Amino acid sequence: MSTLTGTAELTVRVRDHLARRHPGAPIGELRPLPGGHSGLTYSVGAGEAGYVVKAVPSGQRPIGRNDVLRQARVLRALAGSAVPVPGVVAVDETQPAWFAMELVDGEAVEPVLDGPEVPAATARARMLGIASVLRRLHDTDVRTPGLDPPEPLDAAGELERWSRTMHAVPAELRPGAEELLARLADDAPDDIAAVLLHGDFRLGNVLCVADRAAAVIDWEIWSVGDPRIDLGWFLLFTDHRNFPGVGRAVPGLPTEAELLDAYLDGRPAPPALGWFRALGRMKMAAIMGHNLRRHREGRHHDPDQERLPPTIAAMIRTARDILG
Template sequence: MSERILEQLERHCRRAWNLPDLHFRGMSVIPEGHSGLTYFIDADGAPDARYVLRLPPPKARHLGPADVVRQGRIMAALRGEGVPVPRVHACGTDPDVLDGTPFLLVEAVDGVRAEIAVADTDSDTLAKATVEVLRRMHAVPVERTGLAGEPPADLPAEIDRWSRLMSRAPAELDVFGARLAQRLRDTCPPEEPPTLVHGDFTYGNILYRGGAVAAVIDWEIASIGQPLIDLGSLCTVAKRVEFPRDPNPSGAVEARPEQLMEWYGADSAVTGWFVALSYFKYASIQAYNLGLHRSGKRPDPIYDLLPETIEGLQRAAFDLVR
């Protein structure tokens, strides 16, 4: 399989990049992440020695989180706006590459994950740099985000999105049934003008270099919506609730949620609701993925470890909006 991918991708890029001596000599799975297929590709005769290839999950419809071409469009647009994201080198559904399967080839960013970066840089420096990039990202006009024309999602729609996902998970994982979603609807805060929303803005989806953000990665669930959704995600990780397994490990970055809110310029009372929404979101995502794992549709043993975490996330959300 990997040989066929390399051969077809190499032929496509030789032609597209006008590099007759280009050679993709190796392909290896990137171990972090559990949503799609992500590989390192090592190259000779190319501008870069290493690239990252993203493909949709097996048997997934090429929509939503599996739409890697959409992810490429977002990253290309944001890079033009000065937001640190990987450079897009090739992207599309060329019938000569993987029989038309969508693919995304980006640079392998010179950066490290938070749990490595924190060994050389203090938590506050990394957290401040992360919040500053979040503010820059939210300041990009919607029409220049790569998602121009997509309708914004309001908060009830966001709640419905994760309610639908939870409804497709094993029933015993839905601890509160519809009560948690309804409580979130009943306590929705006033909405702000919509912006680009990453949707999973945590330290685990950021690479760092020299105390600065080198790249924001993993744009599968990006949308146009309420900006505090992203701050809520970051605060969810910072809050470090003692679950059996952290849903989005942040390494040792220990900036408190109150600090993140202050640096962003957000009202802590309002942001608390978005933290609750994030708990609900991550519970729904993990419950759905656990269901896929149990059914054999998308095996990943890591999800066997998460039933107690899924329950803990829901209880923490309910406590915040009780």
Template sequence: MAVTTPSATLAEGVRAVLAAATGTEFAGAEVRRLTGGASREIYAVRATDHTGRETTAVLRRDPPGRGEIDRMRAEVACLRAAAAAGVPVPEVLASGDTAPGIDAPYLLMNTVPGESIPRKLQRDPGFAAVRAHLAEDFGYVLGLVHRTPVTTLTALDDRDPLDAIEKTYRDLAEPRPTVEIGLRWLRDNRPPDRAACLVHGDFRLGNLLIDADGIRGVLDWELAHLGNPIEDLGWLCVRAWRFGAAAPVGGLGTRDQLLDGYQRATGDRPSAAELHWWVVFGTLKWLVLSRFQAERHLGGAEHSLELAAIGRRVCESEYDLLDVLGLLEAAPGDSAPQAPAPTVHDRPDLTEILELVTETLTGEIGPALPEDATAQRYLLRICVSLLQIGGRELRAGAGPSDRVHDLLRALDCPSEAALAERLRTGALAGRDPRVRAAVNAAVEARLRVSDPRRLG
């Protein structure tokens, strides 16, 4: 009879890889899943040798069964090339296409000290001194990234980013007037191109480790590619990456500070118009990628509360896109909600039920969770947000949707998709006052339900 050898656990697999990388024999290892990562799993690793001394590391791996070997190899190459160019990045300890227990393409790095949570960096007193120069530091480090030699990075994607994001949008088969307006503006106003260099692709708060002295580590290189360097600068200025703060660069500083640091590293200072184009591009890109992420849940590929919730946040980027294009109109005041239709059901009514459940989750269940229940607290916040969205939609009634449909009918468009198609073909123009009224009304109706604070 054949003997089946038990497969290695993730902790055992990481221990073996770490031991081979460091030349240390470890008595045991623990792995703890961390939140974050757009498409990869991230784990904190703690290994103990036979004397009791601890070694820490960070594991990034593809989800088993959905590995992308070439992309992981490219990320490893980026980290090594960037480190050689002086970019503050974690050290690659080991990497591979797979290993027993890890069972997917992986990357093992040293642990870099620092904080990555945006709101802590923006508000905590311990970061008060470093906040004064972080925007300039961002520009300087991006300059180092863009000066990185690319001779070893031939596997990186070098497609035109505007063509790529338009293809992603078209493949979703969900025409949106705001995207059509943005695409037309980007095509008509594109600045001269630059020589291709290493572009990080997601340089922002959340992907940076920062301490009281400055930037200690640039993380998450999975979206790195070869392209125009100003793409990174524009992405950092997208409103979504301010995380609710007012300052235009990550909620921490000014564009002039960002460009000062970039000029110090590269000798080059992009114009305001060039940077603005890439801010518009980044805003549209995040709009499309948000809808793309939501589609993973909505299309049935991955059942996920988090991805489902992202679907209701697409309107935030629609609003931001209209804003950066100068097409945003003042939102009208809250209209009185419609009286509810007669119902056979007893009280509490549906809005009251949603409010009661929200109060219970935030007031009783949340505080009762243990301190280390980070993932559960994160999911709880998403649940509460979705319940609040549902309540606001019920209270709004049909009035806002009816107003949008009236404005669309005035344009001889039965739907927003029809309006988007006419914008794509040029039959209607984005700056037509009637188009602006319809698009603004639709985005404002969605945003008033999903995130009314964004309307001020």
């Protein structure tokens, strides 16, 4: 099935469902939402209501990041919980599958990386506020009905998975990576109790209105596993110096220590957090190296990727520093 044919069929299916949900209301066209890296994402209006539709690309299998039904499952499981998420209003398992969720007002801006600029005080308040959202996510019962969690993700498995991504990056783009991977493997910590993980938790994936978190979005890689996996990744985004060449200074952002205190809320800090902070940097270096390689191979033209080598090198270097 061609892309145009697949999009036309999806449009018919979505508009038919929304017409039944909003009888007599005008139903708009599906408009692609930019910025997504998995599946297909559209916005659509139905009368005064707005929705976001996520769908499996025509001709592709509903696995990994394209498994939109899996995303719908975690959103439905978290509905009404202490973790704000968009409400799911429709799920269609007929292939290619899709689901629709409420369009939540707000902006998802990563202060040190994204535009538009957010006032420094607002950025600080948001970052501290979502630290407590992450804590509430990790406090969610993984036996919540409908969640049907996958096998827990442990430190060793996470390291192995991202090591494969790193090894696919040309050696000249990842100086010092082999030493870093060896040190991470030698020092892998014992696991602690598994929790519900977002997988990419940061301000860029939380819709905010003023200082308030309105909805956590982009659940493509949610899982169950060691909470320090989420935490080590989240702490990475508070300092622009972690991203030389691409990051920008935002005065007043909380330090890693302040973010950790907001997350812990008086509880003891988990052990071996430094290892997970280093792991987060290794993952970022692997992701950036992968994106730069795709650009240079002509698979995804994006000249902006040429700004990444200094950040890749800094991620690897500072990860090694954290490990001692």
